[in-house]
Amino acid sequence: MIQFKNISKHYQLKGQTLQALDNINLTIPEGSIFGLIGYSGAGKSTLIRLINLLERPTRGQIIINQKDFTALDARSLRQERANIGMIFQHFNLLQTKTVAQNIEIPMQLLGVSKEKREQRLEELLDFIDLKHKKNAYPDELSGGQKQRVGIARALANHPKILLCDEATSALDPQTTKSVLELLKKINKEQNITIVMVTHEMDVIESVCDHVAVMEAGQVIEQGSTVDIFSHPQHPTTQNFIQTVLQHHLPVNILNQLEHQNHHSIYRLQFLGKSAQQTVIQTLIKQYDVSLNILFANMTEIDGTVIGQMFIQLLGEENTIKHAIVYLEEQGVSVAQAAVGEQA
Numbered sequence: 093m094i095q096f097k098n099i100s101k102h103y104q105l106k107g108q109t110l111q112a113l114d115n116i117n118l119t120i121p122e123g124s125i126f127g128l129i130g131y132s133g134a135g136k137s138t139l140i141r142l143i144n145l146l147e148r149p150t151r152g153q154i155i156i157n158q159k160d161f162t163a164l165d166a167r168s169l170r171q172e173r174a175n176i177g178m179i180f181q182h183f184n185l186l187q188t189k190t191v192a193q194n195i196e197i198p199m200q201l202l203g204v205s206k207e208k209r210e211q212r213l214e215e216l217l218d219f220i221d222l223k224h225k226k227n228a229y230p231d232e233l234s235g236g237q238k239q240r241v242g243i244a245r246a247l248a249n250h251p252k253i254l255l256c257d258e259a260t261s262a263l264d265p266q267t268t269k270s271v272l273e274l275l276k277k278i279n280k281e282q283n284i285t286i287v288m289v290t291h292e293m294d295v296i297e298s299v300c301d302h303v304a305v306m307e308a309g310q311v312i313e314q315g316s317t318v319d320i321f322s323h324p325q326h327p328t329t330q331n332f333i334q335t336v337l338q339h340h341l342p343v344n345i346l347n348q349l350e351h352q353n354h355h356s357i358y359r360l361q362f363l364g365k366s367a368q369q370t371v372i373q374t375l376i377k378q379y380d381v382s383l384n385i386l387f388a389n390m391t392e393i394d395g396t397v398i399g400q401m402f403i404q405l406l407g408e409e410n411t412i413k414h415a416i417v418y419l420e421e422q423g424v425s426v427a428q429a430a431v432g433e434q435a
């Protein structure tokens with residue numbers, strides 16, 4: 093478990109104080125894949141770099157498994173850091189060293205014997221599926237392969253925590269997917285806690301079980317990914333979610349509507365087990381309303397399905413009220429749809 097307690101970080105720039113982090117309180121559960129998302133300048137990199145104390149906080153404590161990292165002396169800190177691996181957006185491989193040499197660096201720094209190093213190297217090359225590139229130089233690798241080497245290097249000393257700062261931002265979508273799959277595998281099979289900084293909600297959606305949204309040095313919202321996706325509170329969170337799960341009815345659909353009565357449009361959200369088809373069928377059978385499905389999509393997060401549907405409900409006011417009560421009784425959340433605000 094990683095805990096940030098009352099963490100603030102100030103930078104002095106030309107006599108001015110810049111507050112990069114402002115009183116952050118956050119707990120990252122052991123074994124989770126925890127996403128930190130926010131726009132540029134929100135403080136994500138600053139926060140993740142505090143975990144291994146690459147930067148020191150101006151105020152507050154970093155507590156990892158009950159140990160106060162901010163209170164450690166230099167020697168203990170060096171030892172503890174071996175339990176934390178890190179990967180980067182631009183891979184940070186040494187260009188003049190081969191794949192094998194790059195992966196061995198952290199083991200050399202820790203004084204691991206040559207024999208043990210070689211054994212671990214083979215294991216890691218096997219794990220990242222790059223045995224055939226053992227003696228290649230970074231220049232000869234694709235972006236995805238470079239990041240795999242970065243991952244192997246980060247895992248060399250069997251860390252318990254893996255920090256990833258925009259680890260997939262320089263990769264194409266297909267390669268991103270395969271690197272994310274690899275990170276998931278590391279988390280599952282080796283029970284390594286992964287902290288992941290990103291500005292892409294689909295990265296959070298596909299791998300993170302928890303997420304914190306940052307803005308202007310503060311955590312503005314946090315929770316399980318399913319909760320945040322199904323009930324985003326803060327406008328910034330809603331904007332991020334909108335990038336993967338449309339919360340507004342697309343304008344072109346709106347324009348094609350026969351009955352331009354926007355008050356009759358509702359957004360239904362189905363969580364987990366509420367079966368969309370049966371609920372809608374029953375609604376049409378039992379209530380004297382006409383129902384028009386305008387737009388629907390769904391996503392699966394951490395094993396939970398979140399589905400949403402925009403419908404137009406036309407009929408007697410009272411009948412519609414009853415129909416909505418029926419939907420809510422079935423565990424469907426119903427809201428008047430936000431219309432036309434975003435394409």
Ligand SMILES: Nc1ncnc2c1ncn2[C@@H]1O[C@H](COP(=O)(O)OP(=O)(O)OP(=O)(O)O)[C@@H](O)[C@H]1O
Binds near residue numbers: 103110133135136291
């Ligand atoms: N070494 C530094 N010296 C001075 N200011 C800094 C330093 N590092 C970061 N900052 C400032 O702190 C704030 C947060 O920066 P940070 O790099 O943590 O943002 P970020 O969320 O990672 O952004 P991005 O998505 O662009 O990487 C920014 O205003 C930035 O300019």
Ligand SMILES: [Mg+2]
Binds near residue numbers: 138
């Ligand atoms: Mg950053």
